[in-house]
Amino acid sequence: MYGQLMFVILGFSFVLGGIVISTIGATYVFVDTDLTYICMTPDQLNALNEKLIPVIAHDRAGFGSALFSVGFLVLTLSLWGFHEGSAWVWRTFLIGGIPAFSAGIFTHLYIGYIDFIHLLPAYFALALYIGGLLLTKDYFKKS
Template identity: 40%
Template sequence: MDRRTLLEALLGDGRFLLVFTALILVLSGLFVIVQSITGHFLPHDISYLGMDANQLSAFNNGTMTRFMFHDRVSFGGSIIAVGLLYMWLAEFPLKNKEAWAWYLFLFSGLIGFGSFLTYLGYGYLDTWHGVATLLLLPFFIAGMIRSYTIIKQGGTIGDVFLARERVDLKSAYGVGKIFLLFSAAGMFLAGVTIMIVGMTTIFVPQDLEYMNITVCGIEKINSNLKPLIAHDRAAFGGGLATIGLLYLFIIRRSAPSINLWQILALSMAVGFSTAIGVHFLIGYTTTSHLLPAYFGIATSIVGLILTYSEMKAPKFQEGSLV
């Protein structure tokens, strides 16, 4: 006899709720990208600034508006990538009762949802973003609670820090894995750096050079611009740090498989194409500014190429953790 309650039946093992969270992240990212590319601010932005995108574009040949949109497109790409990785985690390792996947959801969720607090660094509270976060958070928490029951008994938080296998630097796969891990670590550090910049100086010198303005000049145009831009920067930084963390542990902890290679390639393609592509769309192509991104995409591509053969047809059986 099935003694489950209706709520238990609807919630299932919790993976559906995590996939739902991932889907909302993907759709939200698409919305942010489309809205930015079409040149529109959110109603809340307009209310806070007292001007719309067209009015702001009247200053400095529209570079400030384009600069804001470039941060938002990059953020949109980052949360799409996070959503894709969440779907993979829920459908493959978590479905296979691997405890590390559950704990990775936990760690990345703390960073992703917790990064909302960094928006307050300049006293700006994005109520739209806040409401969206509060609406999505219960689904994520419920999914985490329900899915905890399916991970293997004996699984601990330490599982997420274990490597799947020793890296063989004499093999193409081993070298490729090092490239991917290096790229992942770079993304995490870059994300943390961008969050810190968003909470402190807001701009790097290349930003002001692109906009052809000083910080004081921005304040003269609109005193609310700095807090709003700081919010956008911190949001992108949080998204990028979350991606880096996910990549770092997924690559270290997962057994080679074609679905792993595919999700890495797809999510990296989305993240890098939006983050780098938008710079060319707005004419912000300063080499020193984009160099870390160029390095990141280069190491990622090399890593994906070198690991493809082993990912497509693994030559070894899953063994003991080291």
């Protein structure tokens, strides 16, 4: 049950995070850690190219919406898809999470955007994901 709870919290966190990121993307576009990382103000970015901030906003809103959708799927599967012996559910969580967490975290590491506060939600989600997988493996693998 603790593993299921971890996936429920993960799904809810993704839904909430998706709403927050979409809202920021559609309004302010940047958070403080973004501006610190790029060492520029929105006015300076706009002076470089007036289409730059709108395309960043577009990407933020799209990412937030995708995160919301994935969160809804994880939450739904966590609440109603947990059935003993349903190994496909465990494999779905495992295979579905690997590319998402890899891309999200390793991209930040690759570009050097490693602000701990900025990445804290991703680390929290990764801990829930790994914990959920470990705690539910035996339950889903039962014959």
